[in-house]
Amino acid sequence: MSSSRTESEASRFELAISYLLIIGVVTSLILVGIGILLFYFHFGQIAISEKKAMFLREPNFFYFLWDLLRGGPGEDKAIWLMTLGIAILILTPYARVILSVLHFIRKGNLKYTLITLFVFILLTVSFILH
Amino acid sequence: MLGIGAGAFKVTVQENILKLPPKVSITTSNFIIGLTALAGTSVYLYSGLLNLTLIGPMAVGTTIGALMGGRVLNKLKDRALRILFFVVVLFLIVQMVYKGVMSI
Numbered sequence: 001m002s003s004s005r006t007e008s009e010a011s012r013f014e015l016a017i018s019y020l021l022i023i024g025v026v027t028s029l030i031l032v033g034i035g036i037l038l039f040y041f042h043f044g045q046i047a048i049s050e051k052k053a054m055f056l057r058e059p060n061f062f063y064f065l066w067d068l069l070r071g072g073p074g075e076d077k078a079i080w081l082m083t084l085g086i087a088i089l090i091l092t093p094y095a096r097v098i099l100s101v102l103h104f105i106r107k108g109n110l111k112y113t114l115i116t117l118f119v120f121i122l123l124t125v126s127f128i129l130h
Numbered sequence: 131m132l133g134i135g136a137g138a139f140k141v142t143v144q145e146n147i148l149k150l151p152p153k154v155s156i157t158t159s160n161f162i163i164g165l166t167a168l169a170g171t172s173v174y175l176y177s178g179l180l181n182l183t184l185i186g187p188m189a190v191g192t193t194i195g196a197l198m199g200g201r202v203l204n205k206l207k208d209r210a211l212r213i214l215f216f217v218v219v220l221f222l223i224v225q226m227v228y229k230g231v232m233s234i
Contacts, residue, residue, distance in 0.1 A: 056180040
């Protein structure tokens, strides 16, 4: 009884992770796709551009996210949408690690809580540093 | 050269050191590549090397490729997969050596 409950809990967790990954990727692709279309309508082409505005440059990922959300779409909606899509794509696996940490804390599994927490801290530090 | 997740190296390590079957190592690499690639994100952001007109279409293209690859993978035999992967890694090696020699 208890083992089947553990099994169904584990599969529910796996299902939650797969939904999270699918939702993250699909949302990101929709935003990037709309961004590319708007870009095409605006500039008449989608060739690789060497213009400075096309390059993302920030001190680290959290600055990038903060600047993106604070600035809003502004005039260039295509570029903002594409950037937002990319940000969501980057955040998806990060959210997946947070979900794992919460799951293992809730289950009281110390070993896996520490392992996933270690991964989470490592990723957060890599986002802060450059 | 290797992408920011270094998937080609991960698959090689998983197959040769961890002794995982090719299909398992490729799918595992695909699943964890997001996490390993994340660690390099800030470095690329700081260096200003991320070009939106390049990563936008690439994100769409690689996702479609990954979806198709997942379906094709189930139909391929392990041996065919190994040969295909060998060709890809061989190409990477030649490319890395060529770029390394040319930049001296």
